[in-house]
Amino acid sequence: MTAIEFSDEQSMILETAVNFFREKFPVNEIHERNENLDGSTDLFWAGAKELGWTGIVIPENYGGLSLSLSEVVPIVEMMGRHLIGSPFIPTTLAVTAIVSAGSEEQKARWLPSVAEGGIASVGLTEEDGSWNLSDVKTNGEVRDGELILKGKKCFVLDAKRADFIVVSAIIDHVVSLIIVTREQLNKCIIRSEVVIDETRQSFSIEFNDLKIPLTQILDKPDLNDLENAALLLISAEISGGLSGVLRVILSYLTTRKQFGKYIGSYQSLKHPAVQILLSLEATRSHLYHAAACLSGGDKIKTEVAARSAKAYGSDAFAFAGDRAIQFHGGFGFTYECDAQLFLRRALWCQYQFGDAAYHHSYLAPLLLD
Amino acid sequence: MSVSPTELAEFEVQADRWFAENKPEKPGFILPETFMEVGTDEQFKFLRAWQNKVYENGYVGLSWPKEFGGGGLPQVYQDIATKAMATHRVPFLLNTIGLNWAGPLILSMSSSEDKKKYIPSILSAEEIWCQGFSEPDHGSDLGNAQCKGRKDGDDYVINGSKIWTSLGMYAKHMILLVRTSTEAESKYSGLSFFLAPMKTDGIEVQPIRKLTGEYGFCQTFFNDARIPASCMMGKEGDGWRVAMATLMFERSAEGGQAGGLSMMDLSIDDVIELAKRAMRNGKPAIEDPFIRTELVKLIVEAKGNVYMADKAEIPALEGEWPGAVTMSIKLRATEFKRRMCQFAISLQGANASRYIDDRAVDEGMWQRSYLNAFSGTIGGGTTQIQHNIIGERILGLPKD
Ligand SMILES: Cc1cc2nc3c(=O)[nH]c(=O)nc-3n(C[C@H](O)[C@H](O)[C@H](O)COP(=O)(O)OP(=O)(O)OC[C@H]3O[C@@H](n4cnc5c(N)ncnc54)[C@H](O)[C@@H]3O)c2cc1C
Numbered sequence: 001m002t003a004i005e006f007s008d009e010q011s012m013i014l015e016t017a018v019n020f021f022r023e024k025f026p027v028n029e030i031h032e033r034n035e036n037l038d039g040s041t042d043l044f045w046a047g048a049k050e051l052g053w054t055g056i057v058i059p060e061n062y063g064g065l066s067l068s069l070s071e072v073v074p075i076v077e078m079m080g081r082h083l084i085g086s087p088f089i090p091t092t093l094a095v096t097a098i099v100s101a102g103s104e105e106q107k108a109r110w111l112p113s114v115a116e117g118g119i120a121s122v123g124l125t126e127e128d129g130s131w132n133l134s135d136v137k138t139n140g141e142v143r144d145g146e147l148i149l150k151g152k153k154c155f156v157l158d159a160k161r162a163d164f165i166v167v168s169a170i171i172d173h174v175v176s177l178i179i180v181t182r183e184q185l186n187k188c189i190i191r192s193e194v195v196i197d198e199t200r201q202s203f204s205i206e207f208n209d210l211k212i213p214l215t216q217i218l219d220k221p222d223l224n225d226l227e228n229a230a231l232l233l234i235s236a237e238i239s240g241g242l243s244g245v246l247r248v249i250l251s252y253l254t255t256r257k258q259f260g261k262y263i264g265s266y267q268s269l270k271h272p273a274v275q276i277l278l279s280l281e282a283t284r285s286h287l288y289h290a291a292a293c294l295s296g297g298d299k300i301k302t303e304v305a306a307r308s309a310k311a312y313g314s315d316a317f318a319f320a321g322d323r324a325i326q327f328h329g330g331f332g333f334t335y336e337c338d339a340q341l342f343l344r345r346a347l348w349c350q351y352q353f354g355d356a357a358y359h360h361s362y363l364a365p366l367l368l369d
Numbered sequence: 370m371s372v373s374p375t376e377l378a379e380f381e382v383q384a385d386r387w388f389a390e391n392k393p394e395k396p397g398f399i400l401p402e403t404f405m406e407v408g409t410d411e412q413f414k415f416l417r418a419w420q421n422k423v424y425e426n427g428y429v430g431l432s433w434p435k436e437f438g439g440g441g442l443p444q445v446y447q448d449i450a451t452k453a454m455a456t457h458r459v460p461f462l463l464n465t466i467g468l469n470w471a472g473p474l475i476l477s478m479s480s481s482e483d484k485k486k487y488i489p490s491i492l493s494a495e496e497i498w499c500q501g502f503s504e505p506d507h508g509s510d511l512g513n514a515q516c517k518g519r520k521d522g523d524d525y526v527i528n529g530s531k532i533w534t535s536l537g538m539y540a541k542h543m544i545l546l547v548r549t550s551t552e553a554e555s556k557y558s559g560l561s562f563f564l565a566p567m568k569t570d571g572i573e574v575q576p577i578r579k580l581t582g583e584y585g586f587c588q589t590f591f592n593d594a595r596i597p598a599s600c601m602m603g604k605e606g607d608g609w610r611v612a613m614a615t616l617m618f619e620r621s622a623e624g625g626q627a628g629g630l631s632m633m634d635l636s637i638d639d640v641i642e643l644a645k646r647a648m649r650n651g652k653p654a655i656e657d658p659f660i661r662t663e664l665v666k667l668i669v670e671a672k673g674n675v676y677m678a679d680k681a682e683i684p685a686l687e688g689e690w691p692g693a694v695t696m697s698i699k700l701r702a703t704e705f706k707r708r709m710c711q712f713a714i715s716l717q718g719a720n721a722s723r724y725i726d727d728r729a730v731d732e733g734m735w736q737r738s739y740l741n742a743f744s745g746t747i748g749g750g751t752t753q754i755q756h757n758i759i760g761e762r763i764l765g766l767p768k769d
Pocket residue numbers: 256257258259263266267268269326327328329330331333405499500501502503504505506507508509510532533534535536586743744745747748749750751752753754757
């Protein structure tokens with residue numbers, strides 16, 4: 001068996017995504033898009049709906065395409081390449097949680113609306129910023145046939161637009177996943193957060209004894225599944241981001257001259273550029289290997305692959321973003337230069353769902369013992 | 370001049386007390402980290418008033434001659450005052466280019482008349498200085514600067530533009546490198562150096578937004594701007610030599626600066642302290658074995674830099690590569706700061722993804738400092754250029 005099984009569907013979706021983003025979201029308009037994130041999301045979402053992307057992982061009987069996260073990877077990769085910060089990742093994660101943990105009734109209730117283009121999100125991180133998804137303080141208490149939710153979630157992407165959000169909370173000493181609807185969200189305190197990646201719309205949500213019907217508690221929550229899905233999608237974004245930032249670097253190294261020579265001719269720039277290229281190739285290989293493992297269904301293999309992809313990619317992207325600034329000299333220090341957009345994206349990706357050191361600490365026993 | 374140890378000790382106590390008592394309250398707005406990030410009028414006014422107060426109370430320019438407003442004292446007095454500023458974490462002194470580059474240059478080269486004209490107002494921060502070296506097409510290759518100066522009567526008529534001018538919006542004077550001859554023997558000998566008044570018809574500045582989202586430097590345009598020939602430093606064609614002398618002050622490879630804190634002083638101790646507070650996976654970061662190893666590596670590196678400064682004072686230990694330590698001060702300090710801030714961010718768990726805001730760890734200071742750290746690794750000669758210089762001048766390696 002090869003490490004990477006690349007399906008015909010993946011191949012087709014990759015080709016469609018490459019063309020879609022090139023045509024609708026050219027890289028030279030990143031700054032304009034950031035000025036109008038809502039408009040850019042509308043445009044992306046309309047296109048995604050038309051191409052069926054909003055239903056990729058949703059089973060056919062709920063209006064989707066019955067494909068897997070592996071087929072989502074090429075789309076997210078191209079989003080990363082073009083620095084799109086749409087609700088696509090959070091929506092896909094929310095759907096993944098319901099597909100894997102929801103009952104038939106729950107699936108029937110929540111999935112079709114997303115397949116038709118609804119937006120969703122997940123609230124898994126809390127104020128202390130722990131990456132361990134079981135570190136949950138938000139609490140759910142069953143009282144009089146209702147769940148009373150209390151606590152606070154941070155880094156909830158696109159919470160303002162989401163039709164529902166999948167939130168983690170402790171119920172009876174167990175970490176559970178709960179669906180919170182728009183109507184219920186409207187009773188919460190939602191505050192926008194200042195985050196380093198300006199393509200993101202991030203929010204904190206406070207639940208003050210929010211009443212939720214028990215039917216919104218997911219039956220068989222599996223946090224490992226959800227974490228692997230998150231790691232896979234962020235790694236896809238990282239892989240795309242790496243190829244995007246490498247392009248930014250190359251275009252400067254081959255046009256900017258100092259001392260009468262293209263600066264790309266200096267080895268102190270040329271060699272790191274090659275290092276970035278090779279780190280991109282490695283990240284992309286880890287990514288598609290992880291995608292294949294996830295489809296294969298072996299839990300341990302999937303965990304190893306997903307953590308490896310995220311650990312390796314995080315560091316590679318952070319390095320590339322950092323070098324992109326340095327290699328642009330004074331221009332790299334400006335807001336106008338695309339290098340900063342990629343560095344900020346790299347920092348976001350590095351510190352959401354665990355940095356390299358965090359994943360290494362879980363990989364060590366899996367790989368060594 | 371001999372220094373009495375008791376007097377020094379007294380001065381130390383006095384300086385310590387003064388900065389403890391006079392440290393300004395946090396203003397209601399975010400302060401810049403260095404003179405390169407002064408982007409708003411309120412920041413500017415606050416910092417200018419602070420430097421003025423420090424000067425009026427005798428804590429900057431202590432080693433500069435009395436007749437030009439300095440303290441006329443040995444350097445060690447200034448070192449003590451500067452250290453007190455760092456200890457008490459007071460704001461930095463705004464007029465850095467004047468105090469530490471243009472000032473020492475003027476003191477070492479100019480006429481007594483010019484010293485009287487420029488030096489006192491540098492110290493009091495009444496007149497702010499900026500530097501017009503880099504151009505859009507010539508940064509590292511400064512010797513190729515193309516902004517032109519043509520002699521016309523008693524003036525030079527300047528045309529072209531300079532870029533990344535820190536404090537350009539507020540400066541009264543600019544140290545300016547201009548091409549006054551295109552027929553010179555080499556690119557270097559066609560350059561001349563001016564102490565140029567910024568309030569001149571034909572000089573315009575346009576602010577540029579930085580990667581942090583803030584302002585603080587600008588592009589300076591010259592359109593038939595007439596600068597008096599009397600503002601030239603040295604002779605026509607001396608520009609490169611004078612510019613190199615300036616850069617030696619700028620990179621701290623040469624002494625003579627007025628001293629004082631020139632940037633918000635973030636050290637490895639601050640990172641250690643942060644590691645105790647910041648939470649990584651539900652625990653203080655300092656409990657994480659990986660963090661401990663990385664932090665120790667940084668501490669050892671920081672100590673190496675401190676010891677190197679002492680070693681450089683001992684000629685017998687100079688070894689085979691004299692100058693390696695002094696010539697690399699800027700390189701080592703700026704690269705260390707970049708990596709240190711990168712590391713400080715990693716202590717914060719998922720909160721590392723935040724940016725300037727009251728919900729971020731230390732209000733997002735570390736994220737901002739990391740982005741700002743590139744001012745050090747790019748400005749004043751990039752890290753890559755510093756490596757070239759040290760490789761060629763110290764190790765005697767061939768040029769590429
Ligand atoms: C915050 C900030 C403040 C500044 N303030 C001022 C100021 O007040 N006044 C002023 O005059 N200037 C100022 N500068 C400008 C600064 O001095 C220049 O940016 C710097 O010298 C680099 O020049 P450049 O921007 O043209 O980059 P370039 O020279 O174009 O360099 C681009 C990249 O190529 C690399 N490179 C270039 N040549 C070589 C080589 N031979 N070998 C290997 N690598 C090479 C560089 O290291 C860099 O990574 C400031 C810059 C910054 C970032």
